[in-house]
Amino acid sequence: MKLFTKIFVILFLTTIVSFSIYSYFIISIKKESLEKELNLKIEDNKKLYKESVSALLYEFNKEVLTLLLDSLYRDTEIVKIKLHDFSNNINITLDKKEKNEENLIISSINLKYKNENIGTLDIYYTRKNIIELMNLYKNTIFSFSIFTFIIIIIFLYYLVKKITSSIDYLSSVTKQIALGDFTKEIYLESNDEMGELANKFEKMRVSLIQREELNEKQSKKIILLKEEMLNTQNKLIEILGEIIEKRYIDDPYHIKRVAKISYLLALKVGMTEEYAQTLKTVSPMHDVGKIGISDAILLKPGKLTNEEYEEMKKHSEIGYNFLKDTKKSTLDMAAHVAYEHHERWDGTGYPRGIKGEEITLHGRITALADVFDALTNKRCYKEAWEKEKAKEYIIKNSGTQFDPNLVKIFIENFDEFSEIN
Numbered sequence: 001m002k003l004f005t006k007i008f009v010i011l012f013l014t015t016i017v018s019f020s021i022y023s024y025f026i027i028s029i030k031k032e033s034l035e036k037e038l039n040l041k042i043e044d045n046k047k048l049y050k051e052s053v054s055a056l057l058y059e060f061n062k063e064v065l066t067l068l069l070d071s072l073y074r075d076t077e078i079v080k081i082k083l084h085d086f087s088n089n090i091n092i093t094l095d096k097k098e099k100n101e102e103n104l105i106i107s108s109i110n111l112k113y114k115n116e117n118i119g120t121l122d123i124y125y126t127r128k129n130i131i132e133l134m135n136l137y138k139n140t141i142f143s144f145s146i147f148t149f150i151i152i153i154i155f156l157y158y159l160v161k162k163i164t165s166s167i168d169y170l171s172s173v174t175k176q177i178a179l180g181d182f183t184k185e186i187y188l189e190s191n192d193e194m195g196e197l198a199n200k201f202e203k204m205r206v207s208l209i210q211r212e213e214l215n216e217k218q219s220k221k222i223i224l225l226k227e228e229m230l231n232t233q234n235k236l237i238e239i240l241g242e243i244i245e246k247r248y249i250d251d252p253y254h255i256k257r258v259a260k261i262s263y264l265l266a267l268k269v270g271m272t273e274e275y276a277q278t279l280k281t282v283s284p285m286h287d288v289g290k291i292g293i294s295d296a297i298l299l300k301p302g303k304l305t306n307e308e309y310e311e312m313k314k315h316s317e318i319g320y321n322f323l324k325d326t327k328k329s330t331l332d333m334a335a336h337v338a339y340e341h342h343e344r345w346d347g348t349g350y351p352r353g354i355k356g357e358e359i360t361l362h363g364r365i366t367a368l369a370d371v372f373d374a375l376t377n378k379r380c381y382k383e384a385w386e387k388e389k390a391k392e393y394i395i396k397n398s399g400t401q402f403d404p405n406l407v408k409i410f411i412e413n414f415d416e417f418s419e420i421n
Contacts, residue, residue, distance in 0.1 A: 016149075030137055034130045038077065042107045042125060045072070050109050053083070053121055058113040062090050069094060072123070079104070080124035086117065103127040173201065253421075254373055255284035260420045261369035262362075268409045271361075282334035283366045286341045289319025316342050317351045333362055341366045346400045364403045368394070368410060371401075372417070387418050 049072065056065040069081050069092055079098040085091055098104060109121040176184060185202065263280035267273070290298060293315050297308045304312060319338030323331050339351070340363025347355030359367075375390040385393075391414060398407035410417060 026141060027134065027138055031130070031134055034133060038105070038125060038127070038130065041077070042105065045123060046107060046109055049121065050111070053109070054111040054113045054118065057083070057085060057090060057111055057119055060089055065090065066092060077125050077129055078123055079126045082122040082124075083119065084122075085119045098124070098126055098128070100128070103131065254377065257373045257377075257420055258286070258366065258369045259283045261373060261417055262365050264413075264416060264420070265365050265369060265406065265410060268413055269361075269365075269406065278330055278333055279362050279365065282330060282337055282362070283369065285319070285323065285334040286337050286366050286370060287315060287319070288322060288338055289315035289317065291322075292318035313342070313350045316340075336360045336363050337366045339363070341370055343367065344401045345403050349401075364406055368402050368406055
């Protein structure tokens, strides 16, 4: 049920009940007043006619007595007069033949003269006039009530319609504002509370527009600042990777090629552009842990001893500890790349010996990219391999050192990866 209907029904019922109660009390009060007037008349007639009728009856003055009772009989509320003489000399009865005895009130007057009971005078009063007058009064009140009721209903309809239409208007405008549409001006041509409420809504709308404009400006600044910070972070990661590579490896372009290979392989396996770009940014950090390894081991031209190799293996964990404990997704990926790029698919890698998909996808991608570029480029301790030879090595170690699915995709697109320089 709509608000308009609810309000109208409530006011309609309230009006009916109010008029009913009002009419009941008005009619009751009027009826009580008429009853009281009749009772007063009865008492007054008792006092007025008791002595005069008693004296005339005692004197047997029938002619005057008849005239007196006849004048009393003309009262419309008196329907019967009965005079009874105990001596049976004078008995007078005046009767209008009222049929409805339920409406009669009998007033009996004992007639005395010098303390001697000489007769009785019974006067019959009818309530018919009161009933007729009350019916007329009811009809008048009812007619007036109907007329007034119609006027009030029309007024209530107009009032409720005005209120609900204003509420509907403000409700529709509020929905627009809730949906972010602040274009429509809020205005009600009214000086009452609804008009005042509309003015407050309009002030709210203007305030929201100003706030939205301010938020938009601040959002743009935040986005630009975030982009600048992200670019700075990525650049610092790239620079740090280059510093490490230039210091410890005689091929300063190794990390750039690993980044490109990792990016392309991530796209080939179906990862998003955002993921691939992030991996491209962090993959140069795979050997960041080498800052914790001595130069004697890192720059040694010959084969490492077992002790030196064990020391070298620590660079993965050092890099992870260096980059972990951050809530930034980019650095978190960089930490896992540093930690896992020497893990093997069969679980024989280091530092944790995890296997299969326990190794993150970015760790597996970087591992393949790092090995392929290291094999196909010269180092101080080895010559560059032919790409076909490196390809055979990758295929041979599929399912042991490398993720077989990555190897499959890598080989299918081998020409593209071979062109990266």
